[in-house]
Amino acid sequence: MKRQxxxxxxxxxxxxxxxxxxxxxxxxxxxxVEKRPAIGAPVRCAEGIGKELLTDFLPPDPKWxxxxxxxxxxxxxxxxxxxxxxRMAGNEVGYILDRKVFDRELIWKAAEAGAETxxxxxxxxxxxxxxxxxxxxxxxxGKIYDVHADIVIAAxxxxxxxxxxxxxxxxVPLREIETCAQYLMTGIDIDxxxxxxxxxxxxxxxxxxxxxxxxxxxxNVGLGIGGGKSGAGHRAKDYLDRFVxxxxxxxxxxxxxxxxxxxxxxxxxxxxxxxxIVGDAARISDPITGGGIYNAMYTGRLAGETAVNAIELGNTxxxxxxxxxxxxxxxxxxxxxDRNYAVKEVFTKxxxxxxxxxxxxIAKLNLExxxxxxxxxxxxxxxxxxxxxxxxxxxxx
Amino acid sequence: xxxxxxxxxxxxxxCVSVCPEGALELIDAYLTVDHTCxxxxxxxxxxxxxxxxxxxx
Numbered sequence: 001m002k003r004q005x006x007x008x009x010x011x012x013x014x015x016x017x018x019x020x021x022x023x024x025x026x027x028x029x030x031x032x033v034e035k036r037p038a039i040g041a042p043v044r045c046a047e048g049i050g051k052e053l054l055t056d057f058l059p060p061d062p063k064w065x066x067x068x069x070x071x072x073x074x075x076x077x078x079x080x081x082x083x084x085x086x087r088m089a090g091n092e093v094g095y096i097l098d099r100k101v102f103d104r105e106l107i108w109k110a111a112e113a114g115a116e117t118x119x120x121x122x123x124x125x126x127x128x129x130x131x132x133x134x135x136x137x138x139x140x141x142g143k144i145y146d147v148h149a150d151i152v153i154a155a156x157x158x159x160x161x162x163x164x165x166x167x168x169x170x171x172v173p174l175r176e177i178e179t180c181a182q183y184l185m186t187g188i189d190i191d192x193x194x195x196x197x198x199x200x201x202x203x204x205x206x207x208x209x210x211x212x213x214x215x216x217x218x219x220n221v222g223l224g225i226g227g228g229k230s231g232a233g234h235r236a237k238d239y240l241d242r243f244v245x246x247x248x249x250x251x252x253x254x255x256x257x258x259x260x261x262x263x264x265x266x267x268x269x270x271x272x273x274x275x276x277i278v279g280d281a282a283r284i285s286d287p288i289t290g291g292g293i294y295n296a297m298y299t300g301r302l303a304g305e306t307a308v309n310a311i312e313l314g315n316t317x318x319x320x321x322x323x324x325x326x327x328x329x330x331x332x333x334x335x336x337x338d339r340n341y342a343v344k345e346v347f348t349k350x351x352x353x354x355x356x357x358x359x360x361x362i363a364k365l366n367l368e369x370x371x372x373x374x375x376x377x378x379x380x381x382x383x384x385x386x387x388x389x390x391x392x393x394x395x396x397x
Numbered sequence: 398x399x400x401x402x403x404x405x406x407x408x409x410x411x412c413v414s415v416c417p418e419g420a421l422e423l424i425d426a427y428l429t430v431d432h433t434c435x436x437x438x439x440x441x442x443x444x445x446x447x448x449x450x451x452x453x454x
Contacts, residue, residue, distance in 0.1 A: 035425050044409055122424065159410025159423045172414045179411050179445045227415065227443045236445035258445045260411025 001118060001138065001145050005031045007307050008136055008149035010123045010162045012039045015279030015296035015303075016155035017106035018057070020115040022304025028311060030115040031147060032107070033138055035122035040103030044158075044259035045293070046182060046220050048195065048212050050094040053294040057301075058109075064102035065095045066214040070193040076359035077200030077352035096195075096212045096220070097293075106297075126152070126166045132273035132317075133166050150316050151307045152275050155300060158260050160281035166272060172283060175228035176264035178207050178290055181236035182222025184214070184255035188248045192216050198223075198243075199355050205229040206348040209243055221248065224261060224290060226348055263287040263344055266337060270328070271321040276303040284328075284337060287344035295337075299328050343376055398452050399430045399440070406448035412440035 007023050009016045012034030024030040036042075047066070054060065072084040072093060086093055111117050121140035126133045127148060135148035154162040164170050190196075190213055198209035206226025213219045221244060225236050236258070244251065262283045270277045279296030286292065306324035310316045328334050350358075362378045399420075410423040420434040428448075441449045 037425070042408075120425065157410065159413035161413070161419070161422055164419050170414070171417050171419075174415050174439050174443060177411060177415055177443060179443050181445045230445070231442050232447065235447055237447075256407065258407040258409040258411075260409060260414055260443065260445075262414060 001031065001116070001121075001140070001147060002029075003146065003148060005029045005116075005147065005149045006311055007031070007151050007153065007304075008147055009033070009153045009155055010136065011155035011157055011279075011281070012036075012107055012117065012119070013103060013155060013157055013279060013296060014106055014293055015281075015300035016153065017103070017110050018297045018300030019153045019155060019278060019304040019307070020110035020117075021106070021113050022301045023307050024110060024113045024115040026305075026308040028308060030110075031149070032110065032115055032117045033121040033123060033136075033140075034107075034117070034119045037120045039107045039117075039119065040100040043099045043255075043257055045099050045257070046180075046210055046212050046222055046290075047097045047099050047214070048094055048210075048291065049097060049293045050291075054095060056294070057297050058105075060095065061105070064098050064105055066098050067096045067192055069093050069096060069195050069213070071191070071195075073194055073196045074359060075196060075198045076356045077202060078356045080356065080360060080363070082359055082363040093195075096214055098214070123156070123162055126162060128166070133275045136162070150274065150311055151321070153300075153303050153307070154275065154277045154281050155279055155296070157280045158262065160277075163267075163272075163275070163277050163281060166275060168267065168269075168272065168277070170267060170277075170281070170283065172260075172262045172264050173227075175206075175226060176262060177227040178224030178261040178263055179227055179230045179236045180207075180222060180224040180259050180261060180290075181240045182220050182257040183240065183244060183253045184218070184257065185221050185244070185248060185251040186218045186254055188217055188219060188221075188251040190217065190219055192218075199359070200352050202352070203243055204239055209239075220257070221251075222257065227260075261285050261290040261292070263290065263341075265341055266329075270299075270325045271318055273318045274316045274321075276306065276321055276324050278303045284333075286337065286340055288340040288347070295333055298331070298333055299324075302328055339376075398454065399434050399436065400450045400452050401428050401430060402448045402450070403427065405446050406444075407446050409445065411443050411445060412449060415439050415443050 006028040123136040127135040196211040207224035209223040278299040
């Protein structure tokens, strides 16, 4: 590990990997540190991604694609099932990845392009100079290194601390985190080309249950519940155990995966002097689906490009990095985050009766396309009073 | 004080993100709490496995 780089990246997930690859390809010296001993493990993800979103970054590769999803099914609290065929499901249909392999592939591409990567190497504090970030203290194998950098990218995920140490409040409100538990199960009777989503306060209050197939008879079976709904005796794992014993009593559990997903608004500002924040650390996972792989890769790449421009200009102050923040907010992803946050605020408060009404009414329509827009329209049809409560939803119609 | 049940904790970091004081930190495969903890109990609620308990003194 050298003492000075153009760019230091904290975290080796998809956000950090894309930032590293983008910046090193444009000639920056890049150091990426990952606190875990392995890239990609332990997995903290349901592993689904939209097809179009993924191919924005790299061609699909059977090495890290477990299944190609054709259909999706939405199950109302009363058990009514609505099937979404490919022509309707659009982006909701996609791939189920093998994140352990996928994340390694992304880091390998960054490393192959010339980025230095260090595992079991943890940032323990920022190096501050005149009130601005100037690098990080890195601990690896019992040794401590002061690593200086023109720009630091915080890509340290949901448990992000780096930005906080540098003075940015990253706290997620309790009611705006989904607390999640998932089993990788085998020996279960499922359609391996269909994802299933179960809604309802009985199965997953202020969240949902997912079944994401990873092969014949194998699937990620998991759920998230709103943080405000969690407590002793009714935690994510309690709900999951109940669901699994009812649906798959003979299934075998071969992995336990847990994690938190933020469904709050993104950080008010994702740049500071000499620093950018990407992916889950910036609180930019989708407030409806909880999906965050694409958002992390997109912001990682954009932060990498912004770093290249800023260093070329010889100015890495906040104003010079602001184009990163404004560009992602104005992007399709940024707009979707805004819209989906507004929808989430309504959805997580619906009673099971209202959810039933909405899903039954959507199923009756002969939909050409199923999207969050369809959901909003139907939400309002079922609850006209919502428009008064949430005037800003109107602007998305 | 906050007791971390290491036998239950799955080191997912959900608690770290909701801690209003920044008192928790996930160091590779174990969770730590420092002196800034105010025993607010938010982490105790959010934990998907029930690994955290605030012990009233």
